[in-house]
Amino acid sequence: MSKIDDIMKDLVIANRILANEDVVDAYGHVSIRHPDKPNHFFLSRSLAPELVEFDDIVEFGLDGQPVRDEKRPLYLERFIHAGILEARPDVMAVVHAHAEDILPFGIAAETPLRPVIHAGSFIGAHVPVWDIAETFGDSTNVLVSNIEQARDLAKKLAGNNVVLMSGHGFASAAKSLIEVVRMSVYLPRNARVLQKAKTLGGKIRYLSQGEIDARNKGYSPYSTETWRTWEYWANKCGCGKLLNRPDGGPIYVHEHKHK
């Protein structure tokens, strides 16, 4: 199997995991940069992530347009991926979703979303909030429907890992697909814990910068701990057979788990 085939399989797994872990529903999407052509990326055609198969994946340029003739409908918000991948050469994969637990932090922007649980550390100490109305006025449909809006969103993301989109959702970015999926699964969980803690009252104990840095130190998508989540979630959503790992490490495929 070629490297591109393996990346396609990983992208199918990523779509299914995000659906199965309730990060996306009919809406939301995940992309990966082309490993050999940094100005291209892969993203599904317009389809609920739960249903994405190998043949649904389309190759795009950083203008958000498909590089080959494509008749099938595409995600309106594919520009989010183009804008972030254009602005951040260090980023290899992007998720956009509307997970409900993060939405309060996008509209009550004076209450910042910050890491409070160890698995939430990867969202980083600062999670900026982007309000489309700040640049584009109060008559947009709130969706990112062109490259100018996406570039503005990417500017707000800046060097951070996650940007909240006011009244809409979030975009997350990482240096690998496994990392961006893992971060996007734990982002709503971290938000839920933080919001619950706030209802208890009193001072919130956030993760410190030192704790966040310590978690990031030596982080690798194929380390035993990180692979464990990817392998588990992939099997849980019936994609164990698509698993592949370039480091040649062991892969567990749950033979009895079929969706």
Ligand code: MN
């Ligand atoms: Mn959206």
